[in-house]
Amino acid sequence: MALRNAVLAALLEGPASGYDLAKIFDASVGNFWMATPQQLYRELERMEADGLIEATVVEQSRRPNKRVFTATAEGERVLREFTARAPRPTAIRDELMVQVQSVDAGDAEAVRAAVLERVEWSSAKLARYERLRLRELDGRTEEEHLARGERVGPYLTVRRGISLEQENVRWGEWVLTVLDRRAATRPAHR
Secondary structure: OOHHHHHHHHHHHOOEEHHHHHHHHHHOHHHOOOOOHHHHHHHHHHHHHOOOEEEEEEOOOOOOOEEEEEEOHHHHHHHHHHHHOOOOOOOOOOHHHHHHHOOOOOOHHHHHHHHHHHHHHHHHHHHHHHHHHHHHHOOOOHHHHHHHOOOOHHHHHHHHHHHHHHHHHHHHHHHHHHHHHHHHHOOOOO
């Protein structure tokens, strides 16, 4: 998937500046697609040149003018085309998994620290996703939102992010328990 598809999906929320899009990526799209602000700004330039988005300059009195982007008809066509094709399954490329795979030949304490850091990171993401989920519901029950909400896509993706981070926390805590038990039963080296 190209970054442009994620940008077009983010613009479904409405017109946005590059700064706004960076915040959207950090807050919602970031649960399934990562991009640095520099990557995002470069992609916006390419997308504008390709006619997928257009920019309107908004004058500001105490700040530099900003450019606000919207999807063009061509951008909407590209997004429809993207949603119509079957995606390829994602391959997991996670450095932590290689470290855990190698724990018996490596530094078990360093691997344990890395797993603990992942648990803490996933717990923080989980809390952020839960806030996003509640904001999406906007006081409605999940059933009401899913049946009658204006847009259901952001809610569905944040629920996926929640499931993923819950599993990351569960797995990490289990790994920590296993590593702690093994460390407790091993004789000390002399």
